[in-house]
């Protein structure tokens with residue numbers, strides 16, 4: 001784990017807990033329907049998709065269901081608790097097409113052209129984090145059909 005990742009980890013366990021409580025609220029999908037948002041972002045069956053800052057996985061499971069067995073979701077987060085939580089959710093649901101990755105979005109370790117689409121939601125809670133991910137997303141080389149969306 002890089003020093004940068006360690007540093008963020010130490011500063012944000014409590015913040016992550018708050019985010020988890022909010023995002024796992026069963027009423028949240030009524031107001032923020034993940035399927036509608038992901039379909040609007042262009043997710044389709046069979047795609048390989050990078051999710052930047054997956055957090056507790058509010059979008060990860062719906063994204064995995066949309067891309068289906070032929071697709072893959074690379075769920076990246078800098079926070080170890082996020083990756084642990086996503087791993088747990090994926091196992092509980094018996095989902096096989098999610099690869100959780102503990103990494104900073106600035107260096108996911110994924111090879112060039114390995115995704116068709118990347119999305120990120122909810123990272124503007126930290127302007128610094130958003131700035132960090134915009135640069136690598138803009139610079140990354142995606143496939144011919146590659147698209148990047150940010151909100």
Ligand SMILES: C[S@@+](CC[C@H](N)C(=O)[O-])C[C@H]1O[C@@H](n2cnc3c(N)ncnc32)[C@H](O)[C@@H]1O
Nearest residue numbers: 053054055058077078079104105121122129132
């Ligand atoms: C507010 S949460 C949003 C979670 C999810 N995207 C959603 O909207 O439900 C932001 C997440 O982004 C992660 N994050 C922030 N900066 C990041 C970076 N540079 N690389 C990877 N993950 C990052 C945080 O650890 C946190 O889990």
